[in-house]
Amino acid sequence: MIKINQLQKNFKDFSLNVSLSIAPGTVTGLIGKNGAGKSTTIKLILGLLRPSSGEITVFGKSPCDFTVEDRENIGVALSDSGFSTMFNILDILKIMRNMYKQFDEKFFVDNCKEQGLPFDKQIKDFSTGMKAKLRVLTALSHNAKLLILDEPTAGLDVIARNEVLDILRNYLAKDTERTMLISSHISSDLEGMCDDIYMIDKGAILLHEDTDTILGQYAVLKISDTEYNQIDKQYLIAIKKESFGYSCLTNEKQFYIDNYPNIILENGNIDQMILIMLGGNKL
Amino acid sequence: MKGLILKDTLYIVKQKKLLAMYALCAVMLSFAMDSTFIVSYFSMIGAILVINTITYDSFENGFAFLMCLPTTPKKYTQAKYLFSLLGISAVWIISVILQFVSLTIRKAPINTFELLSSDLICFAVFMVICGIMIPISLKYGTEKGRIVLIIVAGICCVVVVAVTKFLTPAFSDDIEAFVTKMSLSQIMISLICLFAGLTIFFFSLPFSISIMKKKEF
Numbered sequence: 438m439i440k441i442n443q444l445q446k447n448f449k450d451f452s453l454n455v456s457l458s459i460a461p462g463t464v465t466g467l468i469g470k471n472g473a474g475k476s477t478t479i480k481l482i483l484g485l486l487r488p489s490s491g492e493i494t495v496f497g498k499s500p501c502d503f504t505v506e507d508r509e510n511i512g513v514a515l516s517d518s519g520f521s522t523m524f525n526i527l528d529i530l531k532i533m534r535n536m537y538k539q540f541d542e543k544f545f546v547d548n549c550k551e552q553g554l555p556f557d558k559q560i561k562d563f564s565t566g567m568k569a570k571l572r573v574l575t576a577l578s579h580n581a582k583l584l585i586l587d588e589p590t591a592g593l594d595v596i597a598r599n600e601v602l603d604i605l606r607n608y609l610a611k612d613t614e615r616t617m618l619i620s621s622h623i624s625s626d627l628e629g630m631c632d633d634i635y636m637i638d639k640g641a642i643l644l645h646e647d648t649d650t651i652l653g654q655y656a657v658l659k660i661s662d663t664e665y666n667q668i669d670k671q672y673l674i675a676i677k678k679e680s681f682g683y684s685c686l687t688n689e690k691q692f693y694i695d696n697y698p699n700i701i702l703e704n705g706n707i708d709q710m711i712l713i714m715l716g717g718n719k720l
Numbered sequence: 721m722k723g724l725i726l727k728d729t730l731y732i733v734k735q736k737k738l739l740a741m742y743a744l745c746a747v748m749l750s751f752a753m754d755s756t757f758i759v760s761y762f763s764m765i766g767a768i769l770v771i772n773t774i775t776y777d778s779f780e781n782g783f784a785f786l787m788c789l790p791t792t793p794k795k796y797t798q799a800k801y802l803f804s805l806l807g808i809s810a811v812w813i814i815s816v817i818l819q820f821v822s823l824t825i826r827k828a829p830i831n832t833f834e835l836l837s838s839d840l841i842c843f844a845v846f847m848v849i850c851g852i853m854i855p856i857s858l859k860y861g862t863e864k865g866r867i868v869l870i871i872v873a874g875i876c877c878v879v880v881v882a883v884t885k886f887l888t889p890a891f892s893d894d895i896e897a898f899v900t901k902m903s904l905s906q907i908m909i910s911l912i913c914l915f916a917g918l919t920i921f922f923f924s925l926p927f928s929i930s931i932m933k934k935k936e937f
């Protein structure tokens with residue numbers, strides 16, 4: 438569905454260099470801290486920015502060659518852009534009806550009602566959570582084959598975040614063939630939803646792994662300086678110096694369980710992975 | 721394209737208070753001022769409202785989302801031009817009707833051809849302004865675009881002054897003779913101006929499309 442090969446985008450103070458591939462029917466997460474290059478990658482995929490070099494194909498064609506029909510097949514929610522805040526939902530309904538051939542008005546209206554979004558209030562008067570829900574519902578409301586969501590939960594409290602994620606989960610559950618690329622700097626958003634995850638930092642992909650593998654095979658070893666000197670380091674991916682010794686990230690949890698039963702080992706999660714990979718040293 | 725034109729129309733409809741104020745001023749001025757003033761006043765307001773839709777599009781990085789909707793930079797620009805043409809035409813027609821109503825109420829003499837001639841020239845002028853302002857606003861944004869427009873207007877003034885001072889005296893007899901020879905009536909001159917205005921308006925369309933295609937969001 439999406440193929441990015443040696444894509445480069447150079448700005449005055451930032452360079453992006455990524456390759457990634459997203460197969461049809463998969464939900465892929467793009468995780469990284471603020472300023473890592475997530476939004477730039479997404480804007481390049483959408484053709485909002487032009488690459489300095491490299492290749493991007495979406496539906497087998499370059500985003501620069503997207504037709505109106507191609508755009509209909511991509512549902513987009515951007516973190517920093519949406520319909521004018523002068524509009525209310527009734528205005529958006531009129532525009533969407535005239536923009537998309539496959540606009541699912543019932544889905545949009547029912548979900549707006551379900552989420553308690555006021556139809557006659559200007560978007561500028563919406564809360565941050567309401568704006569986020571509206572952006573996501575707009576992206577989901579026209580039966581797009583591909584969904585691209587940039588930080589759909591940024592700036593939301595836990596309850597609003599869960600509500601947005603529930604909307605996405607329900608949408609994905611209805612049709613397993615739907616493809617989605619979602620970026621976030623909050624790992625828990627992606628853990629429960631994504632088939633695979635790309636970790637990005639300083640404009641480069643640091644890691645690509647299936648979510649099940651991260652949760653099943655990755656672990657963090659919490660070890661003293663002495664233990665660190667003694668253990669086999671061939672399955673360690675990254676280390677971070679701590680006050681007690683070292684936090685070591687491994688992708689072969691079982692090896693250390695079998696061979697070093699006394700070592701403190703915490704099961705893998707994306708937050709730990711980010712902390713060690715971005716805060717420590719990659720091996 | 722329909723959706724984009726509807727979006728622009730909604731921007732304008734949303735400014736009800738501003739529109740009501742403009743309308744009130746127009747009605748009052750139509751009885752107080754020269755009857756041709758109402759047409760130029762209305763057309764100017766129409767042009768401002770149309771150009772401002774580009775500001776609303778760009779506000780809060782709105783272009784990024786707009787370019788993700790089922791459109792292309794080319795279609796977006798075409799829609800903007802169509803909206804400008806329709807918008808200014810509608811405003812012009814309303815203002816011409818208001819002009820005739822005002823003259824009738826005031827029981828002033830009505831020279832239909834003379835009035836329509838000056839009204840058509842006014843329409844042509846504002847089409848030219850739109851034809852210049854749309855690409856400038858798309859390229860530089862409306863704020864910077866205003867500065868660029870002032871510079872462009874300044875250059876135009878210099879050119880006009882230069883032509884009036886140095887060229888017209890030399891060729892004025894020829895121009896007059898040409899107009900007399902061609903027996904150009906006032907309405908004919910207006911139609912030529914209208915044709916020229918629309919030509920300039922549509923001539924700028926490919927430049928605007930090119931600007932939008934090169935733009936990054």
